[in-house]
Amino acid sequence: MAGNKSTAESYADYKARMQKIADVKYAIAVLGWDQETYLPEKGAAFRGQQITTLSGIAHELFTSADLGTTLQALHQNNELSPVERKNVELSLEDFEKNNKYPAAFVAALSDATNECYHAWIKARKANDYQLFAPALSKMVELKREEASLLGFTGHPYNALLNEYEKGMTTGQLDTIFQEVKSSLSPLLAAIEKQPPVDKSFLHSHYDKNVQWSYGIELLKQMGYDMQAGRQDLSEHPFTTSFNPLDVRVTTRVDENDFGNMTWSCIHEGGHALYEQGLPTDQYGLPCGEATSLGIHESQSRLWENNVGRSLNFWQFRYPELQNTFPGNLRTVSLHDFYKAINKVQPSLIRTEADELTYHFHIMIRYEIEKGLMDGSIDVKELKDIWNKYYQEYLHVKVPDDVHGILQDIHWSHGSFGYFPTYSLGSFYAAQFFAAAQKQVPGLDESIATGDYQPLLNWLRTNIHPYGRFYTSNELCERVTGKPLEFSAFMEYANKKYSGIYGL
Amino acid sequence: MAGNKSTAESYADYKARMQKIADVKYAIAVLGWDQETYLPEKGAAFRGQQITTLSGIAHELFTSADLGTTLQALHQNNELSPVERKNVELSLEDFEKNNKYPAAFVAALSDATNECYHAWIKARKANDYQLFAPALSKMVELKREEASLLGFTGHPYNALLNEYEKGMTTGQLDTIFQEVKSSLSPLLAAIEKQPPVDKSFLHSHYDKNVQWSYGIELLKQMGYDMQAGRQDLSEHPFTTSFNPLDVRVTTRVDENDFGNMTWSCIHEGGHALYEQGLPTDQYGLPCGEATSLGIHESQSRLWENNVGRSLNFWQFRYPELQNTFPGNLRTVSLHDFYKAINKVQPSLIRTEADELTYHFHIMIRYEIEKGLMDGSIDVKELKDIWNKYYQEYLHVKVPDDVHGILQDIHWSHGSFGYFPTYSLGSFYAAQFFAAAQKQVPGLDESIATGDYQPLLNWLRTNIHPYGRFYTSNELCERVTGKPLEFSAFMEYANKKYSGIYGL
Missing domain, CATH: 1.10.1370.30 (Neurolysin; domain 3)
Structure with a gap:
């Protein structure tokens, strides 16, 4: 129980704290929106500093011991409504997760992200993956460390997936991408045999x-x-x-x-x-x-x-x-x-892919990320693996690094576990x-x-x-009666593209 | 001295604290700019809340005891450069001023401002000053209290002037507006005799x-x-x-x-x-x-x-x-x-006034504000005074409150002491x-x-x-060799308008 405060008072306190944090975070979002739309070019450096300051303030507010105490007390409270209970549960989970990160690790990750981003920019300019590899290696090391800090069951990649898609596992994704290979490939092969479409x-x-x-x-x-x-x-x-x-x-x-x-x-x-x-x-x-x-x-x-x-x-x-x-x-x-x-039309660049071949782009990144996390793939051999996968799944020859392994910004930001959500989005959508x-x-x-x-x-x-x-999986089951399955997407794709290509 | 910190370290600490506050304040400014330019109408309420939260954070940061300690220590320090010394001096002054406001007073002022603003809106809609008067009375009481809290020499209005124009006094303004009356009136009278200009x-x-x-x-x-x-x-x-x-x-x-x-x-x-x-x-x-x-x-x-x-x-x-x-x-x-x-062309609305008659609009507000602060004018009689002054100085008859005493938003915001800066701006500009x-x-x-x-x-x-x-007065003296004088404006006005109106 929350000391001598009533449940309503405790919950109001929690809510006020969370809304204060939200106000700061949304202010950051306004500053970010302005940065991408209207910011005059010379204003960029100070704007970066302003965003960093507000991010620090939001972080401070969300890691405050007082918030922890409030959350712990509410978590023991049996008088909350289901929505209130869920809010407290999730906030406590977020709070505890935040506290799993030692300050030294946060600083190291921030430095590595900065370094990695600049290395990626430089490598892209030079069209040379080798200029990116050393920084990426460090990033991968830190991401593996992050997985251990967060804790996981099964594959270490699950810890990172969980950040973007709570509860998602390599087990579920392996099954899905296995089906991508086994069911989507024949459809693509059939389409490839048809006369090309004029656009x-x-x-x-x-x-x-x-x-x-x-x-x-x-x-x-x-x-x-x-x-x-x-x-x-x-x-x-x-x-x-x-x-x-x-x-x-x-x-x-x-x-x-x-x-x-x-x-x-x-x-x-x-x-x-x-x-x-x-x-x-x-x-x-x-x-x-x-x-x-x-x-x-x-x-x-x-x-x-x-x-x-x-x-x-x-x-x-x-x-x-x-x-x-x-x-x-x-x-x-x-x-x-x-x-x-x-x-x-199979192609080299993910963001320009059609809605079918797109998922091979994601699968390739998923396989690579998983391998990097469990150590079965080394950063040094990444370029070869990338090019081999593109040949194997999309039948395209990667001409250079900019059109290959250096095309996406995500890894330079340390966003491992993010790519699969793109495919998941399509599959949830179909279902x-x-x-x-x-x-x-x-x-x-x-x-x-x-x-x-x-x-x-x-x-x-x-x-x-x-x-x-609800989590994604719970929501999916609630809305469709089933957990996420690739079959809905495949049905949709078969029907639509058989029609279009007269298969 | 700043404990065992070096001067450079102490100053860096002070600077970092001030820049953090600035980052928050400038973020508020971005949110405010967006509010006036691009904010979709339904977003207004949450935006207001976000700005309030950030303002609270900026206030907290600027009233922190640690900042006070840092400032006090630096203020004793003899190793600062002149600019550093001035920064510390002014920040300490701002800090101490902030701490003169008891929390209860800040809350009362905030409530009164809110009430006063809504009363002004309502009164404008109804074109009826009496709907504004009670809220304005409360505001005036609080502003008089603010003057005592801040402290002043001479007239209580000096304390409020100081907020917008440091060091400005009713003594200086009385002299200036006396000259506005004695030198500008004859010029206007001469212009009024000329045939009207077609625009x-x-x-x-x-x-x-x-x-x-x-x-x-x-x-x-x-x-x-x-x-x-x-x-x-x-x-x-x-x-x-x-x-x-x-x-x-x-x-x-x-x-x-x-x-x-x-x-x-x-x-x-x-x-x-x-x-x-x-x-x-x-x-x-x-x-x-x-x-x-x-x-x-x-x-x-x-x-x-x-x-x-x-x-x-x-x-x-x-x-x-x-x-x-x-x-x-x-x-x-x-x-x-x-x-x-x-x-x-003498007119009713300040914001539409020409560059000569404008200063009578300001003078009227100045006289009223001064009278409200020293108690020689009562809020109840304000409308009559307003209308009388407009007749006397601008020879216009005020037809109703919207075109008279309710035209400006400033008092509803509690901005007493602000109006004179408009005229001061013109006079500094001329000099x-x-x-x-x-x-x-x-x-x-x-x-x-x-x-x-x-x-x-x-x-x-x-x-x-x-x-x-430098303060305004110091700057003016440094740049022009003299303190602020109305004569420069009058010279400019005489030369320009004699030419235009063939006087």
């Missing part, structure tokens, strides 16, 4: 301002609340949230690539709808936060792929799109458009979407008439309001 | 986008560094700084009022040039902060009025302006344009500009050829780099 018209000249307005229109159509958000330009599209009533997206507009803006908008829109759907009364508390990276990604992928690259969606939207860009699309049929936006199709009568028809409200309502009922109340 | 062409339709680009061009011409700043739109133009390398301005564009955007840009540009000229190596320390509100305003007014409404300035810029807005200005001569932008004209050979000629670098160099040498190293 050149997506790369004719599309006016910047018209693209911009079209993207905003797409966001509004999806149900993104423009009074609780906005879109801006940035080099890399992202979604950021300062609370569920201020969730912002950014996009990039490439005049020679219509798809770039369009599916960025829809993708970020999916992330943003999730954030706008989190419960405002849980601001600053775990139940007010996104479930996991995988679930977050499921929301963006569901809108981007299952909806935004579907025939139903464009059946309604395509005439309007043709009117918006008559010079580009007047002579292109819906059928050809639909094929073009779903063109499958969720299939469930929605079953549970919402006429869902496909509504999409085919430009009405996305039934889908959004379903997401707003089944996914968004729970925050971290 | 209707400034209110024809000016395209929004062209205005926007023209404003940006003006800022660049002035020397505003666009790599260390940017301009955005907001309802009320303002300048905000997150460090000297990120100083932002906002403007407002009214398609039916060309002057609105133009002199807003120049005015805010003047503020921004000052902030961009503060020493970056003094970030977070008093010598890295603006001298005072009056000096800040002197920089904006100097550019807005002494430069931006001068014949020299437009002699060069006007042909270009005519080309930019040919439909509006082709048939308007430079002479008529110059007269129009300097039209003198500085006259000094620059004497000290920089060919200054007027350079302005007449569109080269503002000599003026900016002079400001960057004589005003900007000192921060709070």
Whole structure:
């Protein structure tokens, strides 16, 4: 029991502390958003310092002994509601995890990240992996140390996975990626035999301002609340949230690539709808936060792929799109458009991959990360392994390091365990979407008439309001009746791509 | 002495603490800038909470006993450089001042401000001063209490003036406003006898986008560094700084009022040039902060009025302006344009006043504030006094409260002592500009050829780099050889307006 404080008082104290931390963290997010959108170039150094200071303050607040005492006391308390109990449980878990990191380790990791990031930049410039390898080695060592500090059952990589996708294990991922290999490979092989799809018209000249307005229109159509958000330009599209009533997206507009803006908008829109759907009364508390990276990604992928690259969606939207860009699309049929936006083509760069070959990119990184963590792969041999895997799974020859092992920034940030969430997002999305199709009568028809409200309502009922109340696996089981399975994605892929490629 | 720490170590500790506070304060400024420019409307409440939290953190950091100890120790230290000594001295002064406020008083003031602000909003809507009076009474009581807490010599209003313009006294202001009455009134009377100036062409339709680009061009011409700043739109133009390398301005564009955007840009540009000229190596320390509100305003007014409404300035810029807005200005001569932008016309609303009658608006508020502080004026009779003063000094009849006593937001914020800095800004500006004209050979000629670098160099040498190293009075004396005197403004006004009105 919380000393002589009532349960309500103790919980209020806990909540106030958490909200104070959230205020600081969201302030950091505002500073970060501004950094990517409007910051004048000379302001960068001081801005970095300001963000570092606020991060330090947030960390101090979250590791304070007083918060620990409050959490411990509440954890013993039997009078909490289920949501309150879950919040306390998760906050205590986060708090204890934080305290597993000795200060020396945090400092070492921060130094290594800095070094590793700069080494990656340098190596990319020189197109030479060897300039990155020594710093990466140090990073891998520290990540292995982190796994031990955090503790794990089974594979050490589980400890890192847990940071991004709570409860996810190499066991579950091995099964999934085994199926990726065994079921997705034959589909890809069949597609490769078909005549290539023409998507050149997506790369004719599309006016910047018209693209911009079209993207905003797409966001509004999806149900993104423009009074609780906005879109801006940035080099890399992202979604950021300062609370569920201020969730912002950014996009990039490439005049020679219509798809770039369009599916960025829809993708970020999916992330943003999730954030706008989190419960405002849980601001600053775990139940007010996104479930996991995988679930977050499921929301963006569901809108981007299952909806935004579907025939139903464009059946309604395509005439309007043709009117918006008559010079580009007047002579292109819906059928050809639909094929073009779903063109499958093995390639070198993950971020440019289609929705099928994409998962081989992730699988390769997953295998490598796992091997680095259990010591079965050495940083020195990474480049060869990378190139061999790309040849084996995607049948492409890696011409150089920039188009190969140096393409992603994640490892230089020390983000090991992050990549799998991208694939998990697609797989959750397929499973969720299939469930929605079953549970919402006429869902496909509504999409085919430009009405996305039934889908959004379903997401707003089944996914968004729970925050971290359920883990990803619990949520998936609750919503779909089953744990995460690759089969939903495979069914979706088989049906869609058999149609497109006439298999 | 600072215990067993070296002077360098102690000073570094002090500096680190101050910079941490600055980081938090500047983060608040970023959140505030975003609030005025890009914040989606539903995000306002959480944003308010985030700003409150950060303000609390900044306050906590600045009132910490450790900082006090560090400051006390450094204050005894004889090994500091003059700038270091001044920083410590001012920080200690700020620290001690902060500690003069009991927590209960701070809470009462915060409540009263909130109440007063909402009462003002309500009263404005109802156009009824009586709805504002009770809350204003409470505010005045608290401000009188604040004056006692802070302590003062002479008039209690001096304590509040000191907050905005260190060292300024009712004695100095009484002398100045006496001269405003005795010297400015006859000039105004003479102007009123002349035929009215036509400025209707400034209110024809000016395209929004062209205005926007023209404003940006003006800022660049002035020397505003666009790599260390940017301009955005907001309802009320303002300048905000997150460090000297990120100083932002906002403007407002009214398609039916060309002057609105133009002199807003120049005015805010003047503020921004000052902030961009503060020493970056003094970030977070008093010598890295603006001298005072009056000096800040002197920089904006100097550019807005002494430069931006001068014949020299437009002699060069006007042909270009005519080309930019040919439909509006082709048939308007430079002479008529110059007269129009300097039209003198007594009016009801301070923010719309010309550069001469403006000071009567300030004088009226000054007289009222002084009377409220020493008890010679009662809040109940304020409306009558206001209306009487406007009749007496500006010869205008106040038709209602919205166009009279309820027009300004300042009192509702508890900002007593702030208004005089507006007039002080003009008077410092005139005195500085006259000094620059004497000290920089060919200054007027350079302005007449569109080269503002000599003026900016002079400001960057004589005003900007000192921060709070000198008080306003010290700075004024150092730069102009004399304390602040109204005569420089009067000389400037007599010369300029005699010319314009052919007196």
